[in-house]
Amino acid sequence: MLADLASVRYGDGIVLARVEKGGLYLLRDPKGDPITPLRLFEGLPSSIRLLEGAQASEPIGDLRRQLEPPVPSPSKVIGIGKNFREHAIEMKSEARPVYFMKAPSALVGHLHVIDVPAFVQKPDYEGEVVIVIGRKVKLAGVKEAKESILGFMAGNDVTARDLQYDVCMPWCLSKSLDTFSPTGPYLRLISDYSELEGLCLETYLNGERVQRGCASDMSLSFAEIVADLSRYMTLLPGDLIFTGTPPGVGHPRGRYLRDGDLLEVAVSGLDRLVNPVKRASLRP
Structure with a gap:
């Protein structure tokens, strides 16, 4: 295949x-x-x-051309926060994973611009591994969950920290602005779950590595996330799950995304997902 x-x-x-x-x-x-x-x-x-x-x-x-999201129209995009304990610590938050929804309309692909609107003052990056569901899943055990994963790709769970924390809006709003969910550059299909177990990811900001984490560092494994989510909702083929970000995001050190920044997310064995950043100016 x-x-x-x-x-x-x-x-x-x-x-x-x-x-x-x-x-x-x-x-x-x-x-x-x-x-x-x-x-x-x-x-x-x-x-x-x-x-x-x-x-x-x-x-x-x-891969020098602009691509569309590998899965352009999923029924659901789901994220998990604080799935890396060290990230929860840097955010001064409870080290207990939480789920949230992301609007599918926020998806963009490789080399698309992350377009930050003028009212967002604290945009931040979150490099992640994104898994894709390949069959209908409901009330699954871990074994069935493993068999339901079609493949994986890189993702960036871009977040407006001012909306998330300063204004205390629901997380789904701070993470669902248009272009705030880059995925790609392509989908790697898997034939066995073991292909996921050794994955690592790195995020680069203007060529400098700012994040690194591996599947072994996650509180919940990929299969445990799928099994847990299937208790609450039916997962459908093509659904996307952002599986958590490692430490190194910009918020704790006040380094938010600037106009002209270049973000790259590298997942083991894949080419890098690359997205430039454009920030709109407030009108005088």
């Missing part, structure tokens, strides 16, 4: 491409029709067979 899938704007729509050595190759089904993300993710788990006979020989660019 193809391992790495990118969503690419092509012609009048968005198509899937295989990623190989930084190149993008259009995926066509045996009839010659391009395979779209909508067709794949709405038909899971059976639609995964589309990839088994897919042809991918037509080059359509490389």
